[in-house]
Amino acid sequence: xxxxxxxxxxxxxxxxxxxxxxxxxxxxxxxxxxxxxxxxxxxxxxxxxxxxxxxxxxxxxxxxxxxxxxxxxxxxxxxxxxxxxxxxxxxxxxxxxxxxxxxxxxxxxxxxxxxxxxxxxxxxxxxxxxxxxxxxxxxxxxxxxxxxxxxxxxxxxxxxxxxxxxxxxxxxxxxxxxxxxxxxxxxxxxxxxxxxxxxxxxxxxxxxxxxxxxxxxxxxxxxxxxxxxxxxxxxxxxxxxxxxxxxxxxxxxxxxxxxxxxxxxxxxxxxxxxxxxxxxxxxxxxxxxxxxxxxxxxxxxxxxxxxxxxxxxxxxxxxxxxxxxxxxxxxxxxxxxxxxxxxxxxxxxxxxxxxxxxxxxxxxxxxxxxxxxxxxxxxxxxxxxxxxxxxxxxxxxxxxxxxxxxxxxxxxxxxxxxxxxxxxxxxxxxxxxxxxxxxxxxxxxxx
Ligand SMILES: NC(=O)c1ccc[n+]([C@@H]2O[C@H](COP(=O)([O-])OP(=O)(O)OC[C@H]3O[C@@H](n4cnc5c(N)ncnc54)[C@H](O)[C@@H]3O)[C@@H](O)[C@H]2O)c1
Numbered sequence: 001x002x003x004x005x006x007x008x009x010x011x012x013x014x015x016x017x018x019x020x021x022x023x024x025x026x027x028x029x030x031x032x033x034x035x036x037x038x039x040x041x042x043x044x045x046x047x048x049x050x051x052x053x054x055x056x057x058x059x060x061x062x063x064x065x066x067x068x069x070x071x072x073x074x075x076x077x078x079x080x081x082x083x084x085x086x087x088x089x090x091x092x093x094x095x096x097x098x099x100x101x102x103x104x105x106x107x108x109x110x111x112x113x114x115x116x117x118x119x120x121x122x123x124x125x126x127x128x129x130x131x132x133x134x135x136x137x138x139x140x141x142x143x144x145x146x147x148x149x150x151x152x153x154x155x156x157x158x159x160x161x162x163x164x165x166x167x168x169x170x171x172x173x174x175x176x177x178x179x180x181x182x183x184x185x186x187x188x189x190x191x192x193x194x195x196x197x198x199x200x201x202x203x204x205x206x207x208x209x210x211x212x213x214x215x216x217x218x219x220x221x222x223x224x225x226x227x228x229x230x231x232x233x234x235x236x237x238x239x240x241x242x243x244x245x246x247x248x249x250x251x252x253x254x255x256x257x258x259x260x261x262x263x264x265x266x267x268x269x270x271x272x273x274x275x276x277x278x279x280x281x282x283x284x285x286x287x288x289x290x291x292x293x294x295x296x297x298x299x300x301x302x303x304x305x306x307x308x309x310x311x312x313x314x315x316x317x318x319x320x321x322x323x324x325x326x327x328x329x330x331x332x333x334x335x336x337x338x339x340x341x342x343x344x345x346x347x348x349x350x351x352x353x354x355x356x357x358x359x360x361x362x363x364x365x366x367x368x369x370x371x372x373x374x375x376x377x378x379x380x381x382x383x384x385x386x387x388x389x390x391x392x393x394x395x396x397x398x399x400x401x402x403x404x405x406x407x408x409x410x411x412x413x414x415x416x417x418x419x420x421x422x423x424x425x426x427x428x429x430x431x432x433x434x435x436x437x438x439x440x441x442x443x444x445x446x447x
Contacts, residue, residue: 038078049086147407165431194430214289331375384440
């Protein structure tokens with residue numbers, strides 16, 4: 001937590017900041033093993049004609065949530081799940097107001113709003129398609145309204161036929177695991193066959209082998225620790241110069257390690273050999289290794305262009321393609337890339353980085369389609385401002401702006417990115433492919 005957010009988290013500091021009229025970033029509820037799914041009961045509201053409520057109710061009840069179907073005007077809720085899939089006319093959009101407006105002020109801190117919808121392209125007529133598309137503006141605005149209390153809002157679009165695939169996305173989005181994810185649109189589809197649940201949701205990665213590049217520190221180390229917490233066997237990969245912290249991390253998570261520069265021509269072969277020899281398989285491949293070489297384009301050296309493209313984009317593309325061709329990645333495997341909000345919006349002084357990170361989104365688009373018939377999902381996270389050594393090097397003014405200009409009013413922690421990566425990497429997430437999920441606290445920068 002940065003110093004300002006730490007001050008705001010203390011009672012005395014909060015009083016002082018409030019008196020001065022300064023913003024007080026909320027303390028976010030984060031996942032702890034054994035904790036209830038939500039901070040209070042879940043209100044499941046259904047607009048007329050909704051087709052997703054039954055599946056949502058089953059998923060939430062199975063997760064141990066207390067699900068209520070009508071609002072008594074008094075209760076406080078940990079989450080509001082709204083099935084808006086039945087809205088087909090512009091007139092019916094008034095339902096959004098009727099079902100959410102009275103409830104919103106009774107949403108608990110770090111509460112959740114999840115709007116369930118159909119895909120615009122699946123709608124029968126133009127009006128229905130337009131109405132389903134409009135839910136995005138509604139959801140994003142709700143996220144901005146409730147963010148000051150640490151709450152989030154997301155839109156989940158469910159393709160026709162994917163109604164029974166809601167458990168994994170819904171559990172993630174209503175839980176504390178999605179603490180720093182807000183204003184996102186997640187699509188659930190039928191392109192990839194596979195399971196939609198796990199036997200033990202408290203150890204969703206049990207029996208899985210998860211390889212993470214750039215694992216010796218920062219976000220990569222958090223992914224490795226979080227994967228181990230969730231039951232996975234971890235393969236920690238980083239450059240030879242980081243071998244010592246890498247070996248320590250691998251020992252801590254009881255996994256294995258591989259000192260490897262991902263840009264080396266034999267990187268895919270060495271990963272394949274390592275996972276076969278040490279673990280016999282690979283289930284989840286996380287391309288987290290990344291570098292920045294920031295300079296405005298007019299001052300940028302070609303070498304700094306090349307190295308950023310090589311590490312952040314060319315290596316993940318080459319390694320994924322090779323491991324899929326070689327069968328190391330097969331039915332049920334998951335590939336998760338790490339993009340950036342800079343790859344969505346661009347950033348002054350980061351032409352090389354933003355190009356590479358937009359390329360990661362291209363990798364998701366193309367390889368998710370190519371590998372879907374083989375049962376492999378390909379997704380990415382796009383972090384915003386996360387507190388790591390990478391962002392500690394950012395000039396102080398930009399750093400403060402990066403933290404405050406977000407609905408949640410703070411930077412994220414590496415674990416926030418890790419939770420999202422591992423949700424996408426879960427065996428239960430077969431319905432989620434081709435998605436890029438921002439982990440940015442609904443940052444204005446990059447919007
Ligand atoms: N920190 C943020 O706010 C932020 C925001 C958006 C995206 N990201 C992305 O998240 C990822 C992790 O970022 P971080 O902040 O933890 O960075 P970091 O610099 O702390 O860690 C990156 C790790 O990647 C490793 N690495 C670099 N080049 C490598 C190579 N050729 N082969 C193998 N390993 C290599 C490094 O040794 C390091 O351990 C990166 O892809 C980064 O671009 C970070």
